[in-house]
Structure formats: C-alpha cells, structure tokens
Amino acid sequence: MIKIITESKDRVSDEVIEYLLAKGVSFKRINSDIFSSFSETISKADYVNGEIIWHRRAFRRLNPSEIQKYPFIYNLLDEEDVVNKFIEKKNCFKNTIYYGGYVEESQHNKLYDLYLANKFGLKVPSTLITNVKSELKAFKQIHNKIITKPIKDLIRFRSENYIYSSPGTFLIEEKHFNLLEEHFAISIFQEYIEKDIEIRVFYFDGFFFSMAIFSQNDEKTKIDFRNYNFEKQNRFIPFKLDKVIKKKIKKFLKYKKINTCSIDLILTPENEFVFLEINPQGQFGWLSKNCNYFIEKFIAQKLIFDNERISK
Template sequence: MIILLTIGYERTSDEIVDYFLFYNKKYIRINCDTLKDSNSFYFGYKLNENLSKIKVNSKEINLDEKKVIWNRRISRRTFIDRFLDKKIDFENSRLFSQFVFKDWESFLKIFVNRLSKNTFWFDYPFVKEDKIDVLLLAQKNGLTIPETIITNSLEEINYKEYITKPLSSTTGFKHGNKFYSTYTTIVKKVKHKFLPSLLQKRIDKRYEVRTFYLDGECYSMAIFSQNDKQTEVDFRRYNYKKPNRNIPYKLPHYMEDNIRKLMNDLDLKTGSIDIIKGKDDIYYFLEVNPVGQFGMTSKPCNYNLEKKVFEKLIQYEQNF
C-alpha cells in the first residue's frame, strides 16, 4: 500500500498522482489540512486496548498491511477568523488561534503515530533537528556554513555587512487582502535592545544553488539571483516580470558526498537544500527543508523529479 500524505492543493502531489493514474497503480491520498472539515474521515484510538481505526473517504485503512508513506506536507496555515465572534478582542483571538493550532498539531502527531504501524516512511514528518542543529551537523560533515551568531548585542559582530533570518521556520501574515512573508534581510538599522536573533555574515555570492536530494542522488540548479536587486539577498522575493535565470548544475563530488552524510545523519531521504557559491569560490551551506518545493528545480532543468519520486515509491513498496 502506498499513501501520499499531503494537503488539498499541492501541485507536486497532483503531478505525482498523475503518474499513479497513468500507470494504473493503487494509492491512497490523505489531504491532512482538510481532514477537520471532512465528513468522510474517521479516527478512533482506544488507548486501553491499543486499537485504532482510520477511515479516509469512508474507506478503512488496514493498519496491519505493509505501507510506504510519502510525507509531502501535512499542514498548512489556515485562518480561523470565520469561527470567531466578531466582538472578540485581539488578545483572546490570538490565544484562541494558538490553542487551535497547537491542539491540531498534537492530533496530527497521534494520527501519524497510529499510521506508522508496518510503515516505511519517506520521510517521517516530525524531524527532530531544528535549523541550528542542522547547521552544526552540516559543519560536522564537512560543509562550510556562513559565520553565524545568535545574540541580542552587536558588540561581537566584526563583519561589515550581515543578514538576519528567523531562528525557526519562516511564516506569513495576513492583513486585509494582502499576505506578507518573512525573508532573509540585510540588517541596516538596529534598536538599542532587541531579542536574541540569528545573524550571519553576508556572503558576496556568484550565484545560489538549489539542490533536491532524493535517496542518495543530488539534482542541482544554479540560480543567478545576484543579478537582480530584488532577489540578490533572498531569491524567494521572486521577480515575476523578469525572473532569475536558472540552469542545471553539477556540484563537486566532495559536496555531494558531504550532503549524503548530512542527510543520513538527519535520517532524510528527500529534502531541498540551499547553497551559496561565493565569489571566494567557497560553497556555503544554508539550510535543508525536508518538504521544500522541488518543482522549481525539476522543470527548468528537465529532471522530471515527480516521476523519479513516483518510481521510488513503487520500488520501496515492491521491496518492503
């Protein structure tokens, strides 16, 4: 049995489903973000008897059967304003939202745990290591990371230009009809007091490299983001009128070997990795996103990664 653990609208998942349909292979797709609103979803877990029953689209999943589960994405930020009384004040609205998100995340962990019986994960959804752990592991495995400090004071900063980014994952904010996201940013002005923040020396770059790692293989793409003021610090500030030039790229063998060692330590079979090639000809590792987008690498470079993921899932199911 192959299960695709994903969300309702996710283009990569849709394209992989197309391969299952084309080759007439069986699969179960679970859109985790819509479970809470679905009348055809049932979950029951009797703790005293350690018995579970899960139905998706009114069809019961045989938890004793061998399963290969591809974790594409299990959560999406949703706005719950529609459930709130319009008279509720901001502080209570914030607390209620935090409570709902935290409780749903707790349920998802229980749900994943019950699915895990007789399961080969590709990959397990709840990675233990955070961004800082990953940077330290990358350095341990021979990858160079930018000069990095977490501090609430500028006294120890001895480089001319530096950037800041969130200590955890990025997030987005909705205000009116607009959506705002957090980006890597050059620090230009700092208040006398600020919360402990992640600061890194700004790398004078030749280009960026986005690598999709798939079970031991590295599929890389060079992004010439430095040629555009809008994208030179963070290529995710996409310039849709004049997009960055993207080309297939081959990392040196030692870089791919070190990436394999890192991914093995993280127990990950897939992930999107961000790297900067500096003008000093050093490759700087930035981060790995276990559920990062890879369509942006697959299509410009003709890697056809969606089919490769499909083939891996079939291969693991046959060999399980």
Template structure:
C-alpha cells in the same frame, strides 16, 4: 520489474518546521561549510559581529510565515544590514539571527530524495541588490536557472546530514561564493521542487511517484 513494497511517505511525521540553528551545528560537525552566525538580543554583540565580517544579513530564526491582516500580506525574507540600518537598531531587541554577508557567485537549490540529489544553480542579474532569491516583491526577477552538479564529497556530506535528521526528502539551500566556497544555508523538509525539476529537466514528480509506490532503492 520493481517489486511493490510497504506504504511510503516523504517529509517527516514529526518535524513541522526546521530547527535552523541546530541544523547549522549538525552540518558544521559533519564538515559542511556554514556562514559565520550570531544569535543575540544585544546591539553591542551585533556591532562586533558586523565589524568582524564587514557587514551582515538577518533572517527569520524560525521558518518564515506569511502574515496577513485581511487586506495586505507580507513575508519575512533575508535582509541586508547596512550602516544606516545598524544605526537604527535599538540597544536591545528580541532574539534575532545574523550571519555574514557572503559575496555570492550564484545560489544553489537542491531537491533531495532517498539519497539522490537534484541541484540547480540560480544566477542573479548583474547589479541586483536582492539578497533572497525567494523575494518576489521586487521587480528584479530575471533569474537564470540551470542544471548543476555537486561535488561527490559534498554529496556525501549532505547525505550524511539528511540521514542525521532522518529526512528522506527536502529542499537544501546553498551559496557558491566568488572566492570558491560552497556554503550551506538551510534545509526545508517541505520544500518545493517545481522550478528545480523544470530547470534541471529532472522529472521529480515521476521520481517521487516511484518512491511512494515502490519504496527506497537504497541498501
């Protein structure tokens, strides 16, 4: 029988939102593959980056927030930068985050808890132009989700990454590309896990309850 331990929490008592750039640098230092990334306020830099990567995407440099005027609401997601969009961008702009556009085979969402990984693969319908699976504004919602297995080497790297951030839980977003890369995108310390639990048949609610009551099983 498990012995009841001191009070436990998940999430982080200090981190209110993830530091995306810092987290990417930490992941890279551990050996985790990350996208080619640019932070700039200058169109000339973006043009060079776009040329080198044959395209680009942009995403919020901070955690996305839902914006409302009382009558309608909007949320910022990942957006593709094509040639038309590039031409409309001014010579200078507010500090922005750009990344290479990866040729996606499928997305990977992982819920992490106390050293254990609960991953699923998310397959986007063929022909879809959506670049962010969280974007529910499109009619294109026929995603297929299934249980997935991370490599042992990647698990070890991601566990080291989460330990470095002092996170006992969180949702990790990765992409598996058509040329075989598994690329880390970001971690959300407060990430949802409902679809991961359902699609992977993981019973994550039960595992969280066990952790909160009995504490860590890591030695």
C-alpha cells in the same frame, strides 16, 4: 498500499499521482487541509503490516472544521499535533517505508541545522544569535558586511485592505543600529558571503537533483534569490554537485534521519560550497520543470518499486 499525505492544491502531488494512475497503481491520498476521520487502537493484538507512505506536505486534519472557531481551539490543535506525531512515529516503527514527514517539519530548527552541518564538515556562514546591540556591533566590525533574516519564518499579518510581510533577507546598515535599543527581540545575523551562484537541491532517498540560480545578475535577488523579481526571473540551469559535498550532506541527513528535503547552498567565487539551510517539506516543482528532471515521475517510480518489493 501507497499512501500520500499532502495538500489539496499541491501540484507536484497531483503529478506524482498522474503517473500512478497511468500505471494502474492503487493508492490513498490524504489531504491535510481537509478533515479526515481517524481511529486507532493500541493493544497487544496490534500487528505489523507493510505500507509505503510519502508525507509530502503538512499533517492530517483530525479536528472537524466547525471546531476551528471555538475559543479553546489552540488546546485542541496541541492535541491534534500529538496524535499526528504518534501516527508518524508508529508508522516508522512498523514495517513501513516512510518518505518525508511532519515531525521534522514541525520542530525544524535552522539554527541547530547550521550547528550540525558545521560538525559534519560543511562550511557555514559565521552566525550570531543575539538580542544585544553591543554584541551585534562587535560582530559587524569583524565581518563588515552582515545580513539578517527570520529565524524560522517570514512574519505575515492581514489588515482589512492589505497583507503585510517582513522583508526576508537583507543587509544590516548603520541606519538600522540607530533604530535599536541595547536589547531587542532575539534575532539571527550572518556574515554576508559573496556568491558566484546559488544552488537549490532537492534530495530524495539518496538522489540529488540540483539547480544553479544566477541570482547575482539582478540587484533585487543578489542578497537572496528568494527576494524574487517577478518581472525578470533569474536564469536557472541544471547543476552537478561535487561528490565530496554530496557525501557530507548525506552524513548530515542520515544523522537527522531525513530521507527527503530541499537544500540551499552557495558556491563562492573561490569555488567553495557554503551550506545555508534545509527545508524538510520544501518545494521542488519549479526545480523539476526548469531543469527537466521529471522528479515527479522519479518519485512515482520509486513508490511503485517499493510497493512491489514490500508486497512480495
């Protein structure tokens, strides 16, 4: 049986399912944003059965929506989190082929990823994590041009009429130092690395789908292509990753026990690859469309192949 854990509005999941329907393959879709009933018995009678699970997005919603308004909801969400992690770990232990997952996404640590990537031979930007102004000044004196960005996610909050969001990646200038006390909120800072192109990679079970992003042609996206210019899109083309860099990434992901994710890299004017980050449940639909990779079809075929193999 093929199971797909995703969100009701996830377009790439829809397209993968369209291929499954076209081939007449049975599957079960679990939308994480819709409540689903769940029961599990742990006993000596537990048996091993084969399943193919693609955990595309988020996690299973196990608390009824009515509970969301309760004052103690955060305690219940913590318990829901434990059950979701149990489901995934149990399925990975059984005779199950499991792509993606919730555990790595929920505890994803970009700082540790930088540390590990460096240990596996990938070049990473010199990075400072600090809450001390004097340390930051010393770091800037060494690297001259430095950037900051969220350690985890963008900060967003809603008022009555507006939605506010933090600016993403930006250069640190002298004016920013004037706004800081000697101690401030813990933050991340990195040396700014000149880019020839930015590279977005989608990885699935040993296969790489890579795209070059010509972000340097636009002042708005020059620091980071995710500072999108919606009026004038960057140019995207397919890109073939070097065998050496692919080998290093595979070792890194194998150590982390990740079999699918999105990866951000830089290619410098000196033709060096620099690792920036991975996103365990990162988007890939735009990469697939811009480069005509038909990743959705590839995933569907992989799920079908594995399902037939495990059913024999």
